[in-house]
Amino acid sequence: MNTTAPVRVVIADDERLVREGIAALLALQPGIEVLGAAENGSEAVELVRRMNPDVVLMDVRMPGVDGVEAAGMLRGQAKVLMLTTFDDDDYIVRALRAGASGYLLKDLPAAELAQAVRLVHAGVDQYSAAVSGRLAAMVRAAAPSTAVVELTPRELAVLRLLAGGAANREIARSLYLSEGTVKNHVSNILSRLGVRDRTQAAIYAHAHGLL
Known part of the structure; x- marks a missing residue:
């Protein structure tokens, strides 16, 4: 049953x-x-x-x-x-x-x-398959390299929260970090992924199955 x-x-x-x-x-x-x-x-x-x-x-x-x-x-x-x-x-x-x-x-x-x-x-x-394709296209436009960037466990945790729409203050509270530390992590993540902003980082995370 x-x-x-x-x-x-x-x-x-x-x-x-x-x-x-x-x-x-x-x-x-x-x-x-x-x-x-x-x-x-x-x-x-x-x-x-x-x-x-x-x-x-x-x-x-x-x-x-x-x-x-x-x-x-x-x-x-x-x-x-x-x-x-x-x-x-x-x-x-x-x-x-x-x-x-x-x-x-x-x-x-x-x-x-x-x-x-x-x-x-x-x-x-x-x-949907069409949406996944559009996400992949946006990621390719945002980051020409097809290799998945290796992030530290802490950076990955920050990226997952960022991709969910959390602000720096919410991320800091969730991970027991200072807002300054979170801001530094976000800057490092954007640089390592080769993207311009948080939106492109979120797209990258979704398209590469990092969530």
Whole structure:
């Protein structure tokens, strides 16, 4: 007998037929429990705070509070998996910096979407093939060398938090370091990776499986 608790899911999409369709399809998948649906980011945040789901399937473009902003507001409360028709570079980067646990396009079969939800719940970020390709292209543009740079364990820890969107103060608190030390680590990381800024460092980390 399987006693594993189902993954509790909230869906956020501004198109009623889309969110209801996703909810109906996921409800038929084993190990998934759909708790509710929201039509914008602010409703999604409120629903998460009331229902405490494991994973939020979040559209990107929604009126008022969009999906990326909502993902940032939900950091630490639920894992957010972006589900959208837009594979725009800016949206992808913003979602990653907001702490999203993946970025999928809406052309997935229901079974694959359900499996992605389960994997995100288990701590494995999920990306559509097209999105992974765009991330790889951005990394190649940011760092021409194809070799994966070796970082120290401390630098890797800083990079992982940075890629999740944490500010220097949050990184310092998490790793019990001073902000000055974190700032030095970030500068060293950018230099060693050959990237210009924190966003490109985050892209590099995601594309090379360093998270």
